[in-house]
Amino acid sequence: MAPMLQSSQPWVEKYRPKQVKDVAHQDEVVRVLTNTLETTSCPHMLFYGPPGTGKTTTALAIAHQLFGTRPELYKSRVLELNASDDRGINVVRTKIKDFAAIAVGSAQRLGGYPCPPYKIIILDEADSMTEDAQASLFRFSWIIEPLASRCAKFRFKPLSEEIMSSRILHICKEEGLNLDAEALSTLSYISQGDLRRAITYLQALRKTVLGAARLFGSSISSKDLISVSGVIPQDVVEALFTACRSGDFDLANKEVNNIIAEGYPVSLSLSQLFDVVVEAEDISDEQKARICKCLAEADKCLVDGADEYLQLLNVASHVMRALCDMPEEFNYES
């Protein structure tokens, strides 16, 4: 028989805060919510922000804090809908109707917090609900206007390097890992404010670098991190920039081909190229502006599903023309 695989909890789930107050960095959000949780009134809320910054975590923590002490209540009071479950019109309509139909009792106090006389519907990833499903939500008597305008909005910021580091250090301590200062700041840098990503890297490196034998107090270096992160080595980006300076189209094309063959994500090359351009001291502001414009356009095209090679080559062509003072527009007479 095939060996059976045991799955253990990934660290991202293991270290998901259970209480609203433990959600890191989102201070305003936490303050407002803590107040709300102590009274019985609760507005509709809309959380938005980049991945891995605590939106789902916070929503689940609220539900947990309100009803978690009464598991028998949790099921009848909390409904989680997300993009992963089918959210066509019918599902949203029937699920919410059925859920709303069960009457709630009056307010009771439980474990310090009131057990409020209302139910919670968590519509995770509301932005990706099908449009007809969103529309059917509007038809509920209690949501007349479009969803967003009826909600208190909370913005979740990318986590700052400091907060990220302190959360990571906390996990390292729990798991018996060592990270030196350099590795810690590299980890914050490559995760770009996304704590989930940072934790995933950390857990993977715990295994690949340190192996199965779990040595307490073993360490992970900055170099290990760079190698798993897919960050583009600085000299690769510099080489492309130098090729553009040379004015030789074929040379630039060769560097572009190399970046694609090495598998570096082009969106990432654009942002690293941006850093190089902004810091370059020998090019004029006008040239920089020209380059930034084409970087921005290419970034947008990539989001729209453009081909990576063609976009990067086009950027290289623009950069070359800006650096070599060739005209920006093509000349069509003749």
Added chain:
Amino acid sequence: MLWVDKYRPKTLDQVMVHQDIALNLKKLVTEQDCPHLLFYGPSGSGKKTLIMALLRQVFGPGAEKVKVENRTWKIDAGSRTIDLELTTLSSANHVELSPSDVGFQDRYIVQEIIKEMAKNRPIDIKGKRGYKVLVLNEVDKLSREAQHSLRRTMEKYSASCRLILCCNSSSKVIEAIRSRCLNVKINAPTEAQIVKVLEFIGKKEGLQLPSGFAARIAEKSNRSLRRAILSFETCRVQQYPFTTNQAIPPMDWEEYVSEIASDIMKEQSPKRLFQVRGKLYELLTNCIPPEIVMKRLLYELLKRLDAELKHEICHWAAYYALACSVCNLFAA
């Protein structure tokens, strides 16, 4: 069996390129656990090979006993039911599919299959629960909706179902999904590495390779190992014993694009445009994706043009390739 399949390394220990990645993958799945994975890199670089070897590492030789099925899903979409058909490859422990093949309805497949897999979670003799692996190919071609529908699923069912995602361009995968996976970059092998693999195959097949022959194939492969092995086999079929300057045949469609480029260069008239248009249609009806045609045509034209025009041509290639892909999206 084609050489590309015959000489595909079966285990992580046997790989001839990406040995460092294979070693890390091996460590990653010890303690019987692994995160969701996203493999990305150019085509023919060895992603699929690593994924299959990884499955074997995790589940043992049973992972190779796959059955191919044409499955139909009946999806209840409220007012009507939708029938979706898709080919799946599955073993006792994993399922592999390319949901983007069903077009914009891919999200239904994604939603259904994961729930289904989570329900049929394997249980071992001691009553412990294990997990299954779902391999999704071409996730960069999944619709936005399908990608979004993976988000919470990947968290909620993480105990029962691990995802291995595979794609060429990670820029087309939404950030929320990249954030949920360990991203594994698979670079195209270098020409030297390709030569090594070709020489290995040559030896196994008992062939005499003239010096520099493997290097010439590697050079023409655009660093795609699959491409190199395929043309090696074609050469073998065309002429053996090999000769030092034996031609390395290009793919049919590539030769055709090269002709188109020559046509364009020779004459720029409405009549010629009409002819070229016919040839381009010919390529499309043979299912060569427009983006690929565009890139190849650019490649051919760049060889023939002077410096100033190169910039202009590359601008329009980028412009129209995007226009094509946007049209495709609406046509789907």
